[in-house]
Amino acid sequence: MDKRPLETIELEMAILSRRLTSISTYKKYGILDHSAYLLLHQIASNGSAGVKALADEFHLDISTISRQASALEQKGYVTRIPDPLDGRAYTLQITELGADMLKKDTDIRQDKIGQLLEDWSEEEREHFGQLLQKLNEAIFRVM
Amino acid sequence: MDKRPLETIELEMAILSRRLTSISTYKKYGILDHSAYLLLHQIASNGSAGVKALADEFHLDISTISRQASALEQKGYVTRIPDPLDGRAYTLQITELGADMLKKDTDIRQDKIGQLLEDWSEEEREHFGQLLQKLNEAIFRVM
DNA sequence: ACATGCAACTTGTATAATACAAGTATATAC
């Protein structure tokens, strides 16, 4: 029962977490901010959705998503489509402009990651991607 | 030139980043908060250091570390040792209490990570740890 | 030796992302 890998993972995750906080909040890095990017991505790839559904999906408070959605709407990246069956609800639908920005931003982000992992082998990248995905799934399962 | 692994990494990193922000800030998870943990860890494993050196090490603003250091001192986890050669400077030295808390906190954190990765093979953990480390190094090199 | 600028640290202020709580409007159940 060697504890070393867990030690490493624990520490490196803590370091990464802080670095990501700093970067994603203070060093704007695409066109879109973090939340806009993830929201747009979600809507674009899984279809229109309401605030509640998105909050559940991301495990964030509804109020957080509500504000982020307003911001997106204000910038014209999404429109609210009122739910015809429920006067309280609506769904967020991505606009052409929104899809455009998402595409551009995604490209920039992938470029940057590509630069960062410049000297990684294809295998390493693939493996790392898989493990990250697995980690995120585990995190979502637990919380 | 398959872009898929980069796509995955990019997206999963964005997701992870947000999840870590939320968890590390709002769901206290050890005894120590994030910054306290990392600062204590650094001092404990690399020896006493001043605010400037720590800020450099972590790539954070000096003011950020200054406040975090004050908080640690207030809780009695570190003491300031004035630099005999430079009246402006001092070094932060971990106290017995601090070392104790660090130990306890580390154990808790590693337990949690262990639970999270319960069904991972030893190989996966090892590989993931290595890749995380490599990633953090790359990040620090770039910024 | 002293003025000027540099360095280490602190403190003030702003920003961003989050959470929790209270409020509004609508829907549903009885």
Added chain:
DNA sequence: GTATATACTTGTATTATACAAGTTGCATGT
């Protein structure tokens, strides 16, 4: 038709960060 639940918004607090200004001590050039 009233009480309760739901979808969303808005108000407020917290936390981690950055940047800027301030203080005190150091180093150096003349």
